Amino acid sequence: xxxxxxxxxxxxxxxxxxxxxxxxxxxxxxxxxxxxxxxxxxxxxxxxxxxxxxxxxxxxxxxxxxxxxxxxxxxxxxxxxxxxxxxxxxxxxxxxxxxxxxxxxxxxxxxxxxxxxxxxxxxxxxxxxxxxxxxxxxxxxxxxxxxxxxxxxxxxxxxxxxxxxxxxxxxxxxxxxxxxxxxxxxxxxxxxxxxxxxxxxxxxxxxxxxxxxxxxxxxxxxxxxxxxxxxxxxxxxxxxxxxxxxxxxxxxxxxxxxxxxxxxxxxxxxxxxxxxxxxxxxxxxxx
Amino acid sequence: xxxxxxxxxxxxxxxxxxxxxxxxxxxxxxxxxxxxxxxxxxxxxxxxxxxxxxxxxxxxxxxxxxxxxxxxxxxxxxxxxxxxxxxxxxxxxxxxxxxxxxxxxxxxxxxxxxxxxxxxxxxxxxxxxxxxxxxxxxxxxxxxxxxxxxxxxxxxxxxxxxxxxxxxxxxxxxxxxxxxxxxxxxxxxxxxxxxxxxxxxxxxxxxxxxxxxxxxxxxxxxxxxxxxxxxxxxxxxxxxxxxxxxxxxxxxxxxxxxxxxxxxxxxxxxxxxxx
Numbered sequence: 001x002x003x004x005x006x007x008x009x010x011x012x013x014x015x016x017x018x019x020x021x022x023x024x025x026x027x028x029x030x031x032x033x034x035x036x037x038x039x040x041x042x043x044x045x046x047x048x049x050x051x052x053x054x055x056x057x058x059x060x061x062x063x064x065x066x067x068x069x070x071x072x073x074x075x076x077x078x079x080x081x082x083x084x085x086x087x088x089x090x091x092x093x094x095x096x097x098x099x100x101x102x103x104x105x106x107x108x109x110x111x112x113x114x115x116x117x118x119x120x121x122x123x124x125x126x127x128x129x130x131x132x133x134x135x136x137x138x139x140x141x142x143x144x145x146x147x148x149x150x151x152x153x154x155x156x157x158x159x160x161x162x163x164x165x166x167x168x169x170x171x172x173x174x175x176x177x178x179x180x181x182x183x184x185x186x187x188x189x190x191x192x193x194x195x196x197x198x199x200x201x202x203x204x205x206x207x208x209x210x211x212x213x214x215x216x217x218x219x220x221x222x223x224x225x226x227x228x229x230x231x232x233x234x235x236x237x238x239x240x241x242x243x244x245x246x247x248x249x250x251x252x253x254x255x256x257x258x259x260x261x262x263x264x265x266x267x268x269x270x271x272x273x274x275x276x277x278x279x280x281x282x283x284x285x286x287x
Numbered sequence: 288x289x290x291x292x293x294x295x296x297x298x299x300x301x302x303x304x305x306x307x308x309x310x311x312x313x314x315x316x317x318x319x320x321x322x323x324x325x326x327x328x329x330x331x332x333x334x335x336x337x338x339x340x341x342x343x344x345x346x347x348x349x350x351x352x353x354x355x356x357x358x359x360x361x362x363x364x365x366x367x368x369x370x371x372x373x374x375x376x377x378x379x380x381x382x383x384x385x386x387x388x389x390x391x392x393x394x395x396x397x398x399x400x401x402x403x404x405x406x407x408x409x410x411x412x413x414x415x416x417x418x419x420x421x422x423x424x425x426x427x428x429x430x431x432x433x434x435x436x437x438x439x440x441x442x443x444x445x446x447x448x449x450x451x452x453x454x455x456x457x458x459x460x461x462x463x464x465x466x467x468x469x470x471x472x473x474x475x476x477x478x479x480x481x482x483x484x485x486x487x488x489x490x491x492x493x494x495x496x497x498x499x500x501x502x503x504x505x506x507x508x509x510x511x512x513x514x515x516x517x518x519x520x521x522x523x524x525x526x527x528x529x530x531x532x533x534x535x536x537x538x539x540x541x542x543x544x545x546x547x548x549x550x551x552x553x554x555x556x557x558x559x560x561x562x
Contacts, residue, residue, distance in 0.1 A: 012379075020375035020387075023368040023435065027390050030432050034409035035393075038401075041408055092307070095300035103294050112301070114541070119308050121540045123493050125512045126529040130311035132516065133318055133526075138327030140314055171308065200290060229398020232495065236516055244400045251404060251500075261408070264401045271397070 042261035051255055061262035071246070075266055078243040081159070082227040085166040089223040090216060092167070093174040101182035113179070120172045125232070131165040132156075132237050162238035166227045173222035181215020182208070217283040224274055228267050243267055312533060319530035324523055337523040344524060350511035353423060357498075357507060358491040361430035365487045366480060368431070369438025377446040394433035399496030402433065407500040421503025429497045434487035441486070445479035489536070508532070 043057050065071045100112045119127065134141050135155040145151045155161055185208055193203040231244020241249070243266055250260035278284070289297070319337065321330035341347060369391075376387050394402050406429050413419030453475070457467040495509040502510060512528060515521040 016375060016379045016381060019371045019378070020381075023372040023375075023391075024387070026368055027432070027435070030406070030409070030428060031394055032390065034405040037408050037412065038405040092304055095297050096304045099297040099301040103289060103297055112305075115305055116308070118537055118540060119312065121489065121536050122312060122533050123509065123512070123529075123536065125493075125495055125509055125516065126315065126533055127311065129512070129516050129525060129529055130315045133314055133326045133522075134311050136326035138325065140326075140328045143328035168307070168311065171304075200293070225396070225398070229400055231400050232513070244398065247400050247404060251407075257404075257408065260404060264404055267398050268401060 038261045038264065041258050042265055044258045046256050046258055053257055061259045064259060065262055065266070071263065074241055074243055074246050077240060078228060078267075079270065081162060081166070081242065082224050084163055085170065085227040086220050086223040088163070088167045089171050089174040090178075090220060092171055093178050093219060094216075097175050097178035098182055101179050113176075116172050116175050124169070127169055128165055128233055128236050131161065131168060135161045135164075135237065157237070157239040159238060159240060162234050162240075162242075165233050165237050166230060167223075169230075169233070170223040170226050173226070174219040177215050177219040177222075178212065181212040181218070184215075185211045214282040214285060217278050217281040221275065221278055221283060225271050228270060315526060315529050315533060318523075319526045321523065321526070324520060326522065337527045341524040341527040346506060346511060347508075347524075347528065350506040351508050353426075353505055354492055354508040357423060357426045357430055358488045360427040361434050361491040362484050362487040364427070364431035365434035365438050366484055369435045369483065369487075370442050370476075370480070372435065373439045373443035373446060377443055388436075388439065391436040391439050395436060403429075403497045403500035406432070406497060410501060421501060422505045425501040425503070426498055426505065426507065429501045430491040430494060433494075433497070434490055437486045437490060438480075438483040441479045441483035442476060445476055449475045 041053070042061055043059070044053055044055050045058060045060055046052070047054050096112070096116070100109050100116075104112060133139060136142075137154060137156050139156075141155060142153070145153060189207050189211075190203055193207050194200075198206065229244055231242060231248055234240065234242045234245055235248075243263060247260045247263050250256045250263065317332075318326065318330055320333045320335065322334045322336075323331045372387060372391065375381075376384055406425075407421075410419055410421060410425050414421075419425070449472075453471050454467055457471045462470065493509060495513055498507055498510055499513070508528075512525060515525045
């Protein structure tokens with residue numbers, strides 16, 4: 001052991017290979033090749049008679065996605081849901097993040113942050129299941145709406161259920177970056193602003209918001225990309241198909257891996273575009 | 288700068304948001320003691336019979352133990368790979384160094400279903416080439432792949448904070464590479480490795496999407512929950528299992544955070560998994 005470590009110490013290249021070789025090989029063999037295989041599959045086709053994948057290259061799957069309206073509808077639905085969830089999460093996250101960062105006493109702040117983080121440790125499926133129970137026919141939410149507000153609605157298996165469940169799932173992820181961004185706003189700038197005669201709201205608009213914006217955009221990345229890819233929530237509490245469901249059904253029921261792989265490219269492109277926009281806002285420095 | 292009114296408003300809003308975060312979890316706990324099978328409110332309390340029904344469920348125990356096995360194996364692999372990768376990136380300058388963390392984060396940055404589809408396509412190929420079967424082994428490989436980044440992030444953060452002159456001092460005092468690692472580097476990494484290990488295990492223990500695609504006929508605890516959520520008759524035992532898993536995962540976190548003094552550490556840690 002001792003002799004080999006001395007040998008390695010003298011040979012820099014060998015040392016680099018010894019440390020980086022194994023993890024890099026693992027990631028390339030297990031992951032990058034799998035992704036490349038999936039991308040390649042998206043250009044192959046399914047033999048309609050034998051249901052076998054034929055390794056013949058072509059753009060037919062992408063043509064299907066672009067020409068058949070169902071895929072456009074599903075993409076728009078998924079995108080709309082992701083945007084709605086992101087905006088709701090930001091709206092809910094901002095007040096509590098602001099309260100924790102700028103109003104609460106240090107003691108309250110640490111309790112509050114712990115309370116925000118704790119649900120993240122609860123199993124994802126259990127949190128979805130909790131909302132399935134909440135929104136079930138005759139369940140707690142319907143009871144509350146019916147008996148307290150006098151509104152009788154059925155919420156089980158609706159887009160509303162998907163929306164509220166996704167909002168719930170990713171809320172802690174949204175609160176934390178906004179909190180971090182607001183906490184970093186220097187108090188001296190705020191004092192300077194009010195010394196120069198700005199009213200509270202003006203200080204908020206001209207000083208706090210611009211400085212917190214990268215953190216807010218960073219927070220939106222989580223809610224947006226996690227909503228875009230989630231397919232179990234729609235499966236468990238909704239009824240409409242989202243992009244993930246389309247992929248899942250094409251792999252499972254239809255056994256059409258080539259088309260599924262082509263559809264998997266859609267969220268990858270959307271997320272890449274979103275990340276580019278977020279980078280322009282300086283969101284990566286805020287993470 | 289905030290006026291009294293704004294402060295009060297923020298306080299009330301924060302209270303509502305905390306209620307939003309905890310009410311569903313509380314509902315899970317309450318319904319675990321519900322006599323009825325349906326979820327209709329108000330629940331018909333109080334019974335513990337579903338606990339014994341769940342205990343006797345023949346599929347539950349193997350699923351649970353598979354989750355433990357997969358979690359331990361995936362965490363061990365991730366600890367090894369992630370630590371090696373963080374050492375390489377921390378110690379050396381080489382071509383493509385910046386790309387390493389990008390490659391490592393990709394499995395959790397891309398949607399779960401994309402990673403799942405990609406990995407299962409690869410296993411299909413592995414099956415036709417050398418008879419690789421879907422099962423515990425493929426689950427472990429899949430989980431390890433997305434757990435590496437957690438270990439990497441934690442260890443490299445610690446390495447950056449550990450002063451390099453300690454290593455130099457050890458060398459100056461005649462310590463060889465192994466002794467320096469054994470007596471200087473490793474002790475400074477111990478708690479980072481422990482935290483990373485717990486996080487990786489938690490990530491693996493919870494994972495469902497990649498698991499659905501790689502499991503074949505093997506069951507894990509999340510798979511068991513997933514299959515039974517969709518059967519309304521089994522709602523009561525899912526409730527019981529959900530409550531037990533919930534408490535088993537939240538109470539240790541709560542205690543650890545209180546002991547560590549403050550939530551900041553947990554905040555950054557859990558955030559690192561999502562990043």
